[in-house]
Amino acid sequence: MSKTAALNPSCQLVVIGAGPAGLAAATTAAKLGVDTVLLDEQPAPGGQIYRAITETPVTKRSILGMDYWHGAELVTAFRSSGARHVPGTTVWSVTREGEIGFSVGGAARLIEAERIILATGAQERPFPIPGWTLPGVMTAGAAQILLKASGMVAEGRVVLAGTGPLLWLLAAQYLRAGGRIVTVLDTTPPANRRAALPYLPNFLGSDYLGAGIALLREVKARVPVIGDVRSLRLLGENRVREVVYQSGTAPERRIGADLVLLHQGVVPNLNLANAIGCRQEWHEDQLCFVPVIDAWGTSSIERVAIAGDGAGIAGARIAAERGRLAALEAAHRLGRIDAYRRDAEAVAPRRAITRFDKGRRFIDLMYRPRAEHRVPQGDTLACRCEEITAQQIVEAVKLGSTGPNQMKSLLRCGMGPCQGRLCGLTITELIASARGVSPADVGYFRLRPPIKPITLAELASLPKSEAAVQAVVRG
Amino acid sequence: MPAPETSPPLFDVAVVGGGLVGTAIAWGLARQGQRVAVLDEGDVAIRPSRGNFALVWLQSKGLGMPAYAAWTKHSTDLWTGLAAELREETGIDVAYERRGGFQLALSEAEVAARAAMQRRLHSQPDMVVYPYEMLDHDAVARMLPAIGPEVAGGSYCPLDGHCNSLRLLRALHTGMQRRGARYLPEHRVEHIDPQAGGFRLRHQKGELHAGKLVLASGIGNARLAPMVGLAAPVRPQRGQIVVTERLRPFLPYPVATIRQTDDGTVLLGDSQEEAGLDDSVGSEVTAVIADRAVRMFPRLAQANVVRSWAALRVMTPDGFPIYDESQTAPGAFLATCHSGVTLAASHALALAPMLAGGSLPAQMRAFTARRFDVPPTA
Numbered sequence: 128m129s130k131t132a133a134l135n136p137s138c139q140l141v142v143i144g145a146g147p148a149g150l151a152a153a154t155t156a157a158k159l160g161v162d163t164v165l166l167d168e169q170p171a172p173g174g175q176i177y178r179a180i181t182e183t184p185v186t187k188r189s190i191l192g193m194d195y196w197h198g199a200e201l202v203t204a205f206r207s208s209g210a211r212h213v214p215g216t217t218v219w220s221v222t223r224e225g226e227i228g229f230s231v232g233g234a235a236r237l238i239e240a241e242r243i244i245l246a247t248g249a250q251e252r253p254f255p256i257p258g259w260t261l262p263g264v265m266t267a268g269a270a271q272i273l274l275k276a277s278g279m280v281a282e283g284r285v286v287l288a289g290t291g292p293l294l295w296l297l298a299a300q301y302l303r304a305g306g307r308i309v310t311v312l313d314t315t316p317p318a319n320r321r322a323a324l325p326y327l328p329n330f331l332g333s334d335y336l337g338a339g340i341a342l343l344r345e346v347k348a349r350v351p352v353i354g355d356v357r358s359l360r361l362l363g364e365n366r367v368r369e370v371v372y373q374s375g376t377a378p379e380r381r382i383g384a385d386l387v388l389l390h391q392g393v394v395p396n397l398n399l400a401n402a403i404g405c406r407q408e409w410h411e412d413q414l415c416f417v418p419v420i421d422a423w424g425t426s427s428i429e430r431v432a433i434a435g436d437g438a439g440i441a442g443a444r445i446a447a448e449r450g451r452l453a454a455l456e457a458a459h460r461l462g463r464i465d466a467y468r469r470d471a472e473a474v475a476p477r478r479a480i481t482r483f484d485k486g487r488r489f490i491d492l493m494y495r496p497r498a499e500h501r502v503p504q505g506d507t508l509a510c511r512c513e514e515i516t517a518q519q520i521v522e523a524v525k526l527g528s529t530g531p532n533q534m535k536s537l538l539r540c541g542m543g544p545c546q547g548r549l550c551g552l553t554i555t556e557l558i559a560s561a562r563g564v565s566p567a568d569v570g571y572f573r574l575r576p577p578i579k580p581i582t583l584a585e586l587a588s589l590p591k592s593e594a595a596v597q598a599v600v601r602g
Numbered sequence: 603m604p605a606p607e608t609s610p611p612l613f614d615v616a617v618v619g620g621g622l623v624g625t626a627i628a629w630g631l632a633r634q635g636q637r638v639a640v641l642d643e644g645d646v647a648i649r650p651s652r653g654n655f656a657l658v659w660l661q662s663k664g665l666g667m668p669a670y671a672a673w674t675k676h677s678t679d680l681w682t683g684l685a686a687e688l689r690e691e692t693g694i695d696v697a698y699e700r701r702g703g704f705q706l707a708l709s710e711a712e713v714a715a716r717a718a719m720q721r722r723l724h725s726q727p728d729m730v731v732y733p734y735e736m737l738d739h740d741a742v743a744r745m746l747p748a749i750g751p752e753v754a755g756g757s758y759c760p761l762d763g764h765c766n767s768l769r770l771l772r773a774l775h776t777g778m779q780r781r782g783a784r785y786l787p788e789h790r791v792e793h794i795d796p797q798a799g800g801f802r803l804r805h806q807k808g809e810l811h812a813g814k815l816v817l818a819s820g821i822g823n824a825r826l827a828p829m830v831g832l833a834a835p836v837r838p839q840r841g842q843i844v845v846t847e848r849l850r851p852f853l854p855y856p857v858a859t860i861r862q863t864d865d866g867t868v869l870l871g872d873s874q875e876e877a878g879l880d881d882s883v884g885s886e887v888t889a890v891i892a893d894r895a896v897r898m899f900p901r902l903a904q905a906n907v908v909r910s911w912a913a914l915r916v917m918t919p920d921g922f923p924i925y926d927e928s929q930t931a932p933g934a935f936l937a938t939c940h941s942g943v944t945l946a947a948s949h950a951l952a953l954a955p956m957l958a959g960g961s962l963p964a965q966m967r968a969f970t971a972r973r974f975d976v977p978p979t980a
Contacts, residue, residue, distance in 0.1 A: 226885070526779065526785070527779075575910055580908050582906055584892075586885070586888055591893065592886050595884075595886040595890045
């Protein structure tokens with residue numbers, strides 16, 4: 128609390144999120160003399176990808192892999208940059224006017240920023256299959272957080288199911304840390320190979336190729352991997368007991384499981400950007416919404432830039448470079464550097480982006496998850512907070528509900544504790560599928576502050592103008 | 603080849619607007635055996651019906667227009683029947699409760715202002731008679747034990763109540779479609795031509811013909827009304843609302859600015875701001891809302907806020923509804939108000955039969971927009 132008490136009520140630049148993009152943005156801006164504050168939810172810098180980089184109990188470097196330790200360089204540079212770091216912060220509101228509402232240690236604060244860089248990263252794509260809300264089912268990302276932060280791996284029979292490059296990274300990290308995985312169920316549709324093939328030559332030049340192949344080999348040497356998995360269902364009374372699936376056209380099979388880890392890629396975490404009103408558009412290759420930004424990351428709201436995976440999934444290395452570009456533009460607009468210097472300093476980040484972007488299209492197309500694993504059916508839950516099933520959504524579409532916002536008022540989907548932060552994509556894709564149109568035509572939830580829950584006492588403690596009192600009190 | 607929607611189907615009535623006002627009227631018309639089309643905009647539109655406070659409220663309404671007080675009371679009297687009928691017809695429980703409601707004051711000055719307002723309201727000529735009382739802190743505490751020491755008193759009216767307005771919207775949508783009304787989303791009406799025997803509506807997907815026309819599109823009425831010789835001098839007025847996580851029931855009666863829903867969440871409202879079409883939410887106003895709520899019910903301090911939002915009320919210059927029929931284009935009607943929940947029963951069960959009959963009776967004349975045509979020198 129002492130840290131926020133010392134914080135000025137205004138500054139030139141606020142960066143939200145201390146993953147690779149946020150760390151690089153804050154470092155770059157502060158070194159150019161911009162008065163910079165970095166707000167982050169975690170107690171220590173690193174974001175999700177470099178989570179607990181400074182304090183993880185997993186000290187054997189090979190377990191988490193060399194890519195993870197790259198984060199340490201970003202943290203070191205940040206610490207000497209002069210930017211102020213406010214950890215343990217929940218940002219619950221950002222307005223177009225640049226007012227940021229956040230809480231630290233149970234106290235709400237406001238800070239005004241001339242410019243804002245959102246570096247809120249990615250979140251896992253929902254995996255709404257039958258049984259996905261049973262106890263004993265968690266996302267692979269959540270398991271990875273437990274591993275990084277506390278060195279924990281689960282006991283019992285662990286089944287890992289899904290698709291995407293991170294699935295293999297997690298499997299490898301888990302095995303290296305002494306975890307046991309009974310089976311990996313690879314849900315990647317084989318047909319993806321054909322779509323991705325034209326982009327293979329480009330991928331062959333990728334820095335990620337060698338590492339990716341090594342990961343696959345490492346996992347396959349130690350765990351049976353079943354390919355072309357479809358019709359995935361999770362069964363159990365009070366917790367998950369069994370995984371049911373089909374592989375290709377083979378008959379249905381069952382395996383016992385105590386813990387099922389699901390993962391089918393990551394999508395931009397747009398919750399804050401959406402609530403501010405930044406425009407977003409549908410990305411057909413990545414099957415998610417991405418914000419509309421210019422070459423510096425500036426969003427449709429001039430004051431707000433978006434960097435990192437929150438601007439479109441591209442990986443940690445590109446995230447850091449995009450953070451640098453957004454910071455250069457911020458420094459320019461704040462009068463710290465002229466356009467010539469901005470452009471000159473942007474050459475190296477842009478070159479790095481070109482390099483690390485090799486093969487992105489291949490990866491996007493290769494790991495597009497199956498429709499049946501994205502669009503639930505029947506009584507499978509689409510919105511877990513309000514327990515709204517896929518069937519209820521489909522029926523409301525028949526009633527004339529054309530988009531998620533009307534759906535929200537008809538069914539309360541997206542109105543529970545998660546406020547649509549987790550189910551948004553599922554609801555949009557489900558409505559699109561029921562209407563037979565693209566998610567681009569359906570749109571997304573219009574999210575509202577607070578983006579994270581705060582108590583009424585915290586909200587009540589904020590400054591109130593006479594005009595605001597007049598607007599509420601009446602005779 | 604034209605899409606099926608562009609070939610003109612014949613409807614007795616076209617209702618423009620798929621919010622609470624439009625669907626209540628459409629349900630009522632369908633219930634009268636009329637063939638109804640409801641033309642609505644899409645997923646993102648100005649929709650106060652998605653953001654209202656869900657009170658079915660009588661006390662303090664009608665100062666300056668006793669006819670509005672009477673119309674409102676009539677609606678609250680019809681509400682029990684509306685809820686029962688919707689439940690039977692659609693299986694949807696709109697959770698209507700009429701146990702009475704409070705308006706709470708946080709100082710003696712607020713108590714005095716409230717009492718004076720009630721006196722002026724009820725001493726108007728032709729004012730409808732209904733029970734209400736002013737209560738001091740202890741009397742309020744006997745009915746609302748959770749109030750804090752800062753509550754100086756309040757007013758209570760036994761006819762007030764509340765409902766689940768999102769379920770009301772769903773029930774009206776479901777009910778009107780069960781009764782054969784056709785709901786047409788993404789049919790924003792661009793132009794209306796009165797013609798022999800009815801109206802031609804040009805919308806974003808084509809055209810639609812209907813014998814009669816009901817404009818119930820809230821703020822949109824301002825644009826559409828002049829096309830059929832009507833006027834709708836309405837403006838948006840922003841109201842911000844804050845909602846908490848689900849809490850154990852602690853509030854047996856709704857308060858004008860605080861109510862616990864049947865889901866357990868607590869709604870805190872609501873501001874009155876002139877902000878044009880800006881429906882953004884700001885911490886200054888929500889801080890006042892939160893502060894007053896915590897002072898009224900201290901136990902709310904630790905409740906988590908999960909969402910806040912702003913909705914745009916449809917306000918007329920005097921704040922009262924407009925119900926009107928066109929002199930130049932017979933068969934064209936207009937309905938607009940900022941109390942689509944409270945008045946839903948009147949709209950469905952009283953207004954719709956009048957519209958089905960083809961004209962507004964004398965008792966509705968007080969609500970014409972011509973009341974705003976005051977000579978400038980008067």
